[in-house]
Amino acid sequence: MNSKVDDRVPVLIVGGSLVGLSASLFLGRLGVKHLLVEKHAGTSHHPRGRGNNVRTMELFRVAGVEQLIREAASVLAENHGILQAETLAGMDQEWLFKEIDPGGALARFSPSGWCLCSQNDLEPVLLHRARELGGDLRFGTELVSFEQDADGVTTVLRSRESGEEQTVRADYLIAADGPRSPVRERLGIGQTGPGDLFHNVSITFRAKRLADVVGDRRFIACYLTNPQGAGALLPVDNREQWVFHAPWHPDRGETLEEFTDERCVAHIRAATGVPDLEVEITGKAPWHAAERVAERYGSGRVFLAGDSAHEMSPTGAFGSNTGIQDAHNLVWKLAAVLNGWAGPGLLDTYGQERQPVARATSARASARSAEHRHPGYDAVPGTGRQSNVLAVALGYRYPAGAVVGPDQDGPAVPDRFEANGEPGSRAPHLWVHRAGVRQSTLDLFEDSLVLLTGPGGGSWHAAAQRLAGRLGIPLEAYRISSDPQHELAPEPGSDWAEAYGTKADGAVLVRPDGFVAWRADGAVADAEAVLGDVLRVVLRR
Structure with missing residues (x-):
């Protein structure tokens, strides 16, 4: 590796999606100088990862961006609940749940609430605010290699446009580089869990008349079970922009090329129950639902966060929320060590605290997909432990870590949510x-x-x-x-x-x-x- 160092930063973040951008925002709030690199040219264009739970919104509230996010998400502010139907136009339909917070009971426990904000709307808010706080965020830049020693991490970065390379020395590296994390692989960190669960193709499309079929059913998602049109329909603007998740079976030899515009249009028409619906396909993106958790959350001065540390089924949006909460847990500890008021051993508690939460939450996410009979997922629903989603969102806790006197025998994610101020739990709102x-x-x-x-x-x-x-x-x-x-x-x-x-x-x-x-x-x-x-x-x- 080139011995010449072009730049030095306390923290280097690899990956500029939701988790990397959140880490940048949190570091900026604490005044920690950092550099973020993202190989793609800009933030996400695809409307995905839309569910931000109450705990994530609390973190964004404290970080000063909650209101900006709600403004970016205003078009979906009235969308609640999950609908299940054979076809959208048919009579066979049932609300799996109609309100996220029925009766407004959540206000007893939090100053915030859930927010439906698609990733393509949320990421620009985080990016803008992180830069305002002094973050150096470089898109179109990839990590080529890294080596660490007792004092830091030496990295080589490359501009994808010019090909120019730069050597940057960082005290610590945060790998928020996705489920197929090159950093995790380079560290030789394995994963545990069932692995792949199911595969979908996310189809963005325009259909002006679909709003008339939907009517006043302002759902977050509608699961459609017609065998000719199985999938999940999600509104983007409640008017003409929509997303449809269609089952994909690569394990049976099915290729992405088979998802032609004509096939996608026919599938969406069968799902909606409108044979002559005018559909304009605007994009397609494959995605994979999996349940995996990294065996370790870091090695030396390199830490994993978000999808590089854990993959979860998308039902309930637990994955992105868990990742943002990873970043929040890690960032204050990095700041404390860098600023000299905590010992380096504090960083060992990051994985100690977050890994058990990810294992429990990923299992809940898979169970919720089974319960909702997510298109493409053939698992049989379990015994219905999914009723108390608040226990996952607000009730997760740390039986071990940077805590004195926790209930070490208690679960990382309990079956019921209790705000009682016990060590290792989120401090109650008053x-x-x-x-x-x-x-x-x-x-x-x-x-x-x-x-x-x-x-x-x-x-x-x-x-x-x-x-x-x-x-x-x-x-x-x-x-x-x-x-x-x-x-x-x-x-x-x-x-x-x-x-x-x-x-x-x-x-x-x-x-x-x-x-x-x-x-x-x-x-x-x-x-x-x-x-x-x-x-x-x-x-x-």
């Missing part, structure tokens, strides 16, 4: 008032550790302030009470201590990613010693 401004407790968690205490937690509060200075750790301390001298005022009727599973003189330490790192039930004789020990364990100092 509305509080800070200097007269109403905000969620989740808005407090991004660029520092946060210690929350109640009116009787003065010793914890003082200990946190002293330790922040003495240890050089970004650690904010907030007291939640109606006392005007305290930093946060609760909403009338809310009980902070009850929500977080502690007492008025207890304390809860929350990580920058909004997960509870540790919890104390009450006051102790030497709060500074106890909290100091916890910080050293969590941050691997």
